[in-house]
Amino acid sequence: MRTEDVLAAAGVGVWTWDDARGVVTMDAVAAELFGLAREPVVLTEATVRSRIHVEDFVVIERVVALAASDEEEAGTAREVEFRLVGSDNEVLGRLRSRVRIIDPGGATPTPGEGSLSLVGILVEATPADQQEVGGDWDTTRARETFVLRTGQALSEANSVHEVLRVVATLTMPGFTPDGVAVYDREGDHLRMLEYQGRDLDFSAFGFPMPVETDYPAAEVIRTGRAVYVSSPEEYAERYPHVWPVIAPLQRSSWAYLPLVVAGRTIGVWLAAFDYQLEFSWEARATFSSIARMAAQALSRATLNDTERELSADLQHAMGPSPMPRVPGLAIAARYVPTGAGLQVGGDWYDVIPLPSGRVALVIGDVQGHDVRAAALMAQLRIALRAYASEGHHPDAVLSRASRFLAALTPQPPEGRGPEGQDIPEQPSAPSDSRFATCLYVEADPRSGTFDMARAGHPEPALLFDDGVMQPRPTDGGPPLGVDLSMDYPVTRVNLQPGQTLLLCTDGLLETGRRDLDAGWERIRRVVAGLPGSGLEQLADSLIESVHIAEDEDADQGEDERASDNPGNEDDIALLLLRREETGREVPRGGTAVRRFVLNVGQSEPARIAQARSQLTGLLHDWKDRDVVHGAALMVSEILTNVLTHTDGDALMVAEVSGVVGDRRLRVEVTDASDKLPHRREPGELASSGRGLLLMESLADDWGAQPRGEGKTTWFELGEHSTAGRD
Structure with a gap:
């Protein structure tokens, strides 16, 4: 009697799933069990x-996938059970199949080579079978939950160390590893x-051992196939050279x-594991899922670590030179890269000793937060150093730097050519102008004079040692590289002993949706x-205030990017310059002397x-606002008289x-x-x-008194x- 007849008499069908052609062949019994007519049939995979x-179809796919990555699965019979459903997805019954992996030609395949297919027998599942399957439901769900949680933990790991820590602490439902290790390949060694x-x-x-070593991990590296060892005897037989080292650990099962x-x-x-496992296909599927997730996480974390290392190298290579010691001037500086990407950007600061014995202080920001911005920043910083070292005046330094940057980032051609013809667009060569x-x-530092030239940058601020901050308006021109025909006017600021000049980029000022004000x-x-604080403490507090403001924005839901982009949103560069004290005394119970100096030119009405604004800021804590308004009015009157009745500039000094x-x-x-001014009797219409x-x-x-070749008009x-209140 033929085998087919024996199987048919026992109600056992035969089916073949040809993955290469996408068809399933069933004999008459299998077709009947599948709810079709009792005759041989060839169906499409989709049907x-x-x-x-x-x-249940996912389970069948797992069997095929497992065979593709595991040499021991090839040609091994595995049992699967699935539910048969109708067109309305109603369960019609349960079938059980014992299948074996073959290639389309019928021979046992080499795993991973070509398309894999199934051949097996098909029977109706008995109630006992169904009860047994139902008993494993809790374990199956527990393993699925474990895999999901493991995936979440691995997705949150941002470095190789974190990935290794997650992998090393995995404990799986039903079997807890006694030891966990992760290996990688370095050239020809493990x-x-x-x-x-x-x-x-x-x-x-x-370690590191040659990959040709007779060791399970080395074998996996060579072949890309999982290795499962279910007993010490099997380990000793398959890997006799390393077994003497493994044996003292008294473990019973291993999965590589x-x-x-x-x-x-x-x-x-x-x-x-310190107990024996048979490594069922369900367990192997769980192992394979975790290994795939761990591999992706490790690859991503390796890239992150590489980017961080590159970022650190870039920051070190492009960072400012060591801070020079400047007699008479205390300096504190900070640079904090953006919290996203490579953590490099275009912000920078520099302190440059000049041939004249003075010192140049530079702070700037190249558009962008990428490697291109960092590279341009490095080139621009070097150019500024060169122009400053040549002894150029501040306006000339910025004019030359603007032309230098424009040459590095040429604008795309526009308009018409020299003969009047249109210049065609060239989309294939986009410009990266910055x-x-x-x-x-x-x-x-000796005289306390600071000559400033500003190119589209935030204005500086004066900090008094009693805790008063006052933005210092300064003239300025366009950003570097924008308009080469524009000049950069110079503003002179006089810094008194104990006063601090704050220079910063917009990253310190603008956070979330907040503006400069x-x-x-x-x-x-x-x-x-922080009245009277040291520069280092003040610098740290200013940087910390940015992070606090961003955390507040995130808590209030004002900036959705905060949760996706940890760290500050923009690069921050900060320079604090304090003119050192020269023995000033502070009155007991009082405040330090506040002073500011402002030059008003004939062409700068x-x-x-600005003088009124600066004076009002100087008196910000005076409670009698009538006195403050009167002082501002008198300052305006004196300065207007100078510009109207003289041919020179006015130098204003205010001190509290x-x-x-x-x-x-x-x-x-x-x-x-x-x-000297003299009193007049103006008429009603004057x-x-x-x-x-x-x-x-x-x-x-x-009063008014002669001074040198000019005069000084003053008031107190x-x-x-109570003056003027009668």
């Missing part, structure tokens, strides 16, 4: 798949990256899984909370408004001294004219001549002056 429950478990004498293995990424084996994961903002300061207000609060509650303001305005009347009414005291006001 068969539609009649198998989707969850090395161990991580090991967790009983103490092991690794010198006996000879390949870590494969894009078809390339990058490492091996070992899980060793601009940069910059603030260049030439400082003379909000950033300056935040800095004002930080400075007010807009600076009169004394005990809190009884402080005194003295303002001096010096010009080059030796003609448009001028009331300046001295105003001074007599509002000031506690005032007390903190609670």
Whole structure:
């Protein structure tokens, strides 16, 4: 009697699944069990798949996938059970099949070569079978949950160390490894990256060992196939050379899984057990799933570590030179890269000793937060150093730097050519034009003069040692590399002993959706909370305030990027320059002397408004606002008279001294004219001549006196002056 007749009499069908052609062949019994007519049939893979429950079809696919990566699965019979469903997805019954992996030609295949297919017998599942399967449901669900949680933990690992830590601490439902190791390949050698478990004498293995060594992990690296060893006897038989080293650990089962990424084996994961396991196909499927996730996580983490190392190298190579010691000037600096990507960008600062004995202070920001921006920044910083070292004035340094940057990032051609013809667009060669903002300061620490030229950069700020912060308006031109025909006017600022000049990039000011005004207000609060603090403490507090502001934005949901982009959103560069004290005394119970100096040129009438603003800021904590308004009015009157009745510039010096509650303001305005002011009696319709009347009414005291070739007009006001209130 033929085998087919015996199987048919026992109600056993035969089916073949040809994966290469995508067809399934069934004999008459198998077709009947499948709910079809009792006759041989050839069905498409899609038709068969539609009649198998989707969850069970996944199980069948796991069997095929496992065979593709495991040499021991090839040709091995495995049993699967699946639910048969109708067109409405209603379960019609359960079938059980014992299948074996073959190739389309019928021979037992070599794993991984060609398309794999199934051949097997098909019977109806008995109630006993169904009860047994149902009893494993909790274990199956537990393993699925474990795999999901493992995947989540591996996805959150950002470095190789974190990935290895996750892999080394895995504990799987139903079987807990006694030892876990991760290996990788370095050239022609196998090395161990991580090991967790009983103490092991690794010198006996000879790591890093040649990949040709008769060792399971080396075999996996060579072949890309998993190796399962179910007993000590099997281990001793298959790997006799290393067994004497393994035997003292008294383990009973071992699983060596390949870590494969894009078809390339990058490492091996070992899980060793102190009890014996048969490694069922369900267990092997769980191992394979974890190995695939671990391989992807390890590959991603390796790339992250490489990027971080590259970032650190770039920062070191492109960072500023060691901070020079500048007599008479204390300096604190910070650079914090953005929290995203390679953590490099276009912000920089520099301190450059000049041939004249002065010092140049530079802070700038190249557009962008990528490697291109960092490279341009490095070139621009070197160019600025060269121009400064040649002794050029601040405006000339920035003009030359602007032309240099424009040459590095040429603009795409536009308009018409020399003959009037249209210049065609060239989309195949896009331009990567960039601009940069910059603030260049030439400082003379002995006199306290700071000549500033600004190219589209945030303005500096003056910090007084009693906790007062005052933005310092300065003239400026366009960003570097934008308009080569524009000049960069120079502003002179006089820094008094104990005062600090703050230079920063916009990363310190703008966080989340906040603008520059909000950033300056935040800095004002930080400075007010640290009166008389050291520069290093102040610099750290300013940087920390940025992170606090971003955390607040994230908590309030104002910036959705905060959760996806840890760390600050923009590069931050910060320079703090403090003119060192020269023995000034602070009144007991009072405040340090506040002072600012402002030069108002004949062609700069807009600076009169700046003078009023600076003076109001100097008196920000004076409670009598009428006194503050009177002081601003008198400053405006004196400066206007200088610009109107003389041919020279005006130099204004404002100083506040004394005990809190009884402080005194003295303002001096010096010009080059030796003609002293005199009182006039203006008529009712006169448009001028009331300046001295105003001074007599509002000031506690005032006067004018010759000084050198010019004169100085001055006035004084007390903190609670009663002048002008009658």
